[in-house]
Amino acid sequence: MTTDQPLAEIAPAPGAPVPGAPAAEAAAVPAPRPGAAAEPARRGFLAKALGVTALLSAAGSGLGLLRDLLLARYFGANQGTDAFLVAWTVPETAAPLLIEDAMAFLMVPAFSLALVLREERPHGPDPVRQLTRSTLPWLLLALCTLSAGAALGAPQLVELLAPGLADPQLAVTCTRITALAILPFGVAGYLASALRALHAFTAPAVIYVMYNLGILxxxxxxxxxxxxxSAAIGVAVGSALMAGVLLLPFARRLRSGGRRRGLSRGAARRLVLIPLALLPxxxxxxxxxxxxxxxxYLGSGLPPGTISHLNYAAKVSQLAMTSAILIVTVTFPVVARAMAAGDFEAARDRVEKDLGQAAALVLLGTAFLMACAPALVSLLFQRGAFGPADTSATAAVIRVYSFGLPAQAMIGVMVRPYFCVRPVVRRADTPRAEGDRITWPDWYPVGAMLLGLAVTVAVGVGATPHYGALGLAAGNAAGITTTAALLMRGLVLRGVALRLRRVLGGQARLLAAAVAAAALGWLAARSAAAPLTAGxxxxxxxxxxxxxxxxxLGAAEVRGPVLGLLARARRPRPVPSPAAEGKSPHGR
Structure with missing residues (x-):
């Protein structure tokens, strides 16, 4: 099954002002044109894309869970796994930066703008190819430099990240191996962003399947x-498989632009890089x-195994966010195209809908974790070197982590519009002085995250001496919630003025349902002795x-599906005719 979809015709005019944005940004954003932010022509495209992405991402998450189960089974929670998890910081940092977040924030809007130019000017060199030639060589050079720097600086990196580690040499070795993954991670992120902007979702959804297969x-x-x-080597091998699986689909989509003629070489320069856009x-x-x-850093000074408990808890907790992130992955190109066309009302409507759907899914998962964390951890991990004490510690951390999961999902939805206004490229016919300027609204998400990080540090430092890993988890939840609140309030800076009363009212209804469901689920889980039955x-x-x-309670994201299921269940089944059963009306 494929989710490739031809783009609707978009042709915004340059230089028009942006509602709610500073005047310095007006020239960098194209003005709306009737029909510019139209949804893809094929009915049900988003649902189909979400279905394919969900299926393949669920497979990748399942393999990732199996990977963590094997880590727990083979190595337990001790100084060896602590050393590997410090080295795991490299791919954990590189994946959001180069695959999931930063690369998508930069390249999905950039390729969306290139597609706008491809549609409005069908003759001359293809803007998508021109964008690729302008950006990919510099990206490869930067990735090679980062990978080599991380490998050579592994001893200093380990000392900086975990100065109290029991086995630093093992962590250094694993860090040098995982540093090799930076190059293929970046290539995979670039190609996946381009394919999603081109409305091809199948190949990008496969990458984590390939990644985890390599590790396994x-x-x-x-x-x-x-x-x-062996796990560190698997990270390097899996990352190479990620990039490899995207090369052929990207090459095919790049060729789909065809050979174009009719413009001089000077006129072909339709997109100009804005290097400063990378920084925010x-x-x-x-x-x-x-x-x-x-x-x-703080966990390295606690008893051995603490970092492992935090890691296992984070992996299980993040499973509740998988569906919410899938929604954002599929709808981000829609938001980017709407904002590239200047249709900020359509962008606002899409973001509000995404916030409600993501909250419904993540709060349902959070309620389950609150109710069944001990049973779930025991069922998944308690075997081999992972004992009952590890189960108890990990389950307690999961419950504290869960307080921050709704905010994590909301940040995933809200941060994307901030970076759609200024992609990494601009049209060549926009004024350079205005188009290349980075203003303070570009830095607003960074400021919100820094304030949230300050809360994380304050709570973590204050609570860790008394509560250990639970104090670290509490700092995480408090900090990320602070950031989510700031981002929601600041979206107006990007012209996406959320109707806060409507959004917060819907969130409150979902939260009330989740709290009550968690309490009832906890009572039900306590009535069963075996972990499987309790779960x-x-x-x-x-x-x-x-x-x-x-x-x-009237939560639209829940009420609609529930009423739909009830209506389908009440619908009478059609009585088959005699002909349908292979019989004549006379019974012969």
Whole structure:
């Protein structure tokens, strides 16, 4: 099944002002044109794209969970896994920066603008190819430099991240291996962003399947001989598979522009790089990832195994966010195209809808984690070197982490419009002085993240001496919630003025349903002794209670699907005719 979709015709005029944006930004954003922000022509395209992305991403998440299960089974929670998880900081930082967030923030709007130019000017050199030639060589050079720098500076990096680590040499070795993943990560992120902007979602959704298959292959075959180093080698191998699976689809889409003639070489320069646009995006992604650095730094001074408990808890907690992030992944090109066309009302409507849908999914998952965390951790991890004490510690951290999951999902939805206004390229016919200027609204997400990070540090430093890992998890939840509140209020700076009363009212209804569902699910889980039974009882109770209470409270994201299911269940089944059963009307 494919989700490739021809783009609707878009042809905005340059130089028009942007509603709600500073005057300095007006020339950098094209003006709206009737029909400019139209949805893709094919009905149900977003639903189909979401379905394909969800299926493949669920497969990748399942393999990732299996990867963590094998890590727990083979190596438990000790100084060896702590050393690997410090090295894991490299791919954990590189993935958001080069695949999930920063690269998408930069390249999806850039390719969207290139597609606008491709549609409005069908003759002459292809703007998509011109964009690729202008950006990809510089990206490869930067990635090679970063990879080499991380490998050579591994001892200093480990000392900076975890000065109290019991086995720093093992962490240095693993860090040098995982540093090799930076180059293919960046290539995969670039190609995936381009393909999504071109409305091709199948190949980008496969990348984490390939990544985790590479890690699993090395874990299964090398854990006895190489120990935890096998996981580090698997990271490097899996990252190469990620980039490899995208090369052919990208080449095919690039060729689809065809050979174009009719313009001189000078006129072909339709897109101009804005190097300074990289800075706010990279700074935001790094400051967001800095929460992990803080946890590793403070956790390295706690008893051995603490970093491992935090890691396992984070991996399980993030499963609740998978569906919410999938929504944003599919709808981001729609928001980018709407803002590139100057249709800020359409962008606002899409962001508000995404906030409601993401909140419904993540709050349902949060309620399940609150109710069934001990049963879930015991069922998943408690075997081999992972004992009951590890289960208890990890489950407690999950419950504290869960307080920040709704804010994590909201940030994933809200931060994208901030970076759509100024992509990494501008049209060549916009004024350079205005088009290349980076103003303070470009830095607003970074400031919001820094304030949230300050809250994380303050709570973590104050609570860790008394509560250990739970204090670190509480700091994480408090900091990310602060950032989400600031981003929601500041969207007006980008012309996306959310109707806060409507948005917050919907969030409150969903939150009330989730709190009640978690309480009922916890009571149901306590009534069962076996982890599997407790998880099934508790999970079923949470699902039914959330659906019923959400519908009763009027949460549109819950009520609509529930009423649809009820209507379908009540619909009478058609009685087959005698001919349909292969019989004549006379019974012969």
């Amino acid at each position: 292959a090395l874990l299964l075959s090398g854990h006895r001989l190489l120990g935890v180093r 995006v990279a700074a935001f992604t790094l400051t967001r990832q800095a929460q992990v650095f803080i946890e590793r 099934l009882f508790g999970g079923t109770t949470v699902l039914l209670a959330f659906a019923a209470l959400g519908a009763l």
